[in-house]
Amino acid sequence: MKQSAWDSESNRSLHVAIIMDGSGRWATSRGRPREEGHEAGAAAVRRTVEAAEHLGLGTLTLFAFSGDNWRRPSREVANLMHIFEEYFRRDLPRWIESGTRLSVVGRRDRFAPQLQEAIEIAEAYTAEGRGLHLRIALDYSGRDSILQAARLLRRRFVEPTREAFAGLLGEITNSGGPSPDIDLLIRTGGELRMSDFMLWEAAYAELIFTDQLWPDFCGADLVAAVCEYHTRDRRFGRIEELIAS
Ligand code: IPE
Ligand code: IPE
Ligand code: MG
Numbered sequence: 001m002k003q004s005a006w007d008s009e010s011n012r013s014l015h016v017a018i019i020m021d022g023s024g025r026w027a028t029s030r031g032r033p034r035e036e037g038h039e040a041g042a043a044a045v046r047r048t049v050e051a052a053e054h055l056g057l058g059t060l061t062l063f064a065f066s067g068d069n070w071r072r073p074s075r076e077v078a079n080l081m082h083i084f085e086e087y088f089r090r091d092l093p094r095w096i097e098s099g100t101r102l103s104v105v106g107r108r109d110r111f112a113p114q115l116q117e118a119i120e121i122a123e124a125y126t127a128e129g130r131g132l133h134l135r136i137a138l139d140y141s142g143r144d145s146i147l148q149a150a151r152l153l154r155r156r157f158v159e160p161t162r163e164a165f166a167g168l169l170g171e172i173t174n175s176g177g178p179s180p181d182i183d184l185l186i187r188t189g190g191e192l193r194m195s196d197f198m199l200w201e202a203a204y205a206e207l208i209f210t211d212q213l214w215p216d217f218c219g220a221d222l223v224a225a226v227c228e229y230h231t232r233d234r235r236f237g238r239i240e241e242l243i244a245s
Pocket of ligand 3: 021022189
């Protein structure tokens with residue numbers, strides 16, 4: 001049955017994740033420095049979060065900086081770190097007002113103390129939010145998360161089951177429970193790859209790859225993607241007749 005994107009009852013349980021790619025190319029295609037692309041990318045994040053709130057999504061995870069992105073020139077990395085800090089500080093009042101809960105997923109120990117502090121403040125002040133759970137993946141690596149969970153399993157002498165593993169991944173990603181499976185994964189920027197993003201959690205994710213560059217992404221694009229998601233037939237290995245049972 002086709003559902004509208006605005007069915008907030010069913011959207012409430014949805015976990016949408018976005019690999020926000022293409023900001024650098026957006027800038028260079030305009031003859032501008034890559035930094036401007038990242039600034040424009042932050043504006044796209046704001047629009048997308050607002051749309052997610054209006055759609056009544058349960059969880060939105062945004063991949064903003066991978067563990068491998070440290071390999072970029074230090075100038076670009078410093079600029080990104082600055083944008084992240086400003087984003088957390090500037091958008092905090094809006095999240096409090098809209099009941100959005102912010103979590104940052106990934107390592108933090110490689111960030112400057114000011115950025116760590118901005119993250120901690122934003123998380124603390126939004127902890128009671130009952131609306132959208134907004135997760136920003138920063139210095140995140142899917143492979144490293146899996147390795148970390150495996151090490152924890154061994155250290156705690158836990159039987160390696162799927163449930164135990166998802167539980168530990170949830171602990172590692174501050175999920176407040178098992179790491180939630182991704183229902184819909186969107187990647188902008190035209191590349192057809194995962195780039196080390198949530199490999200475990202995306203096992204049965206519905207995938208949407210778009211050529212659109214991240215700074216061009218807007219609320220209507222998220223609505224369209226959620227609409228498309230609702231037309232997909234998710235079988236999880238079963239055959240259609242048996243899904244209802
Ligand atoms: C994604 O955009 C943002 C980050 C990885 C920080 P890019 O910076 O990768 O943009 P392109 O892919 O070079 O255009
Ligand atoms: C993936 O984009 C990481 C983020 C969007 C944060 P990259 O631009 O780093 O990915 P590759 O290098 O093209 O695989
Ligand atoms: Mg890229």
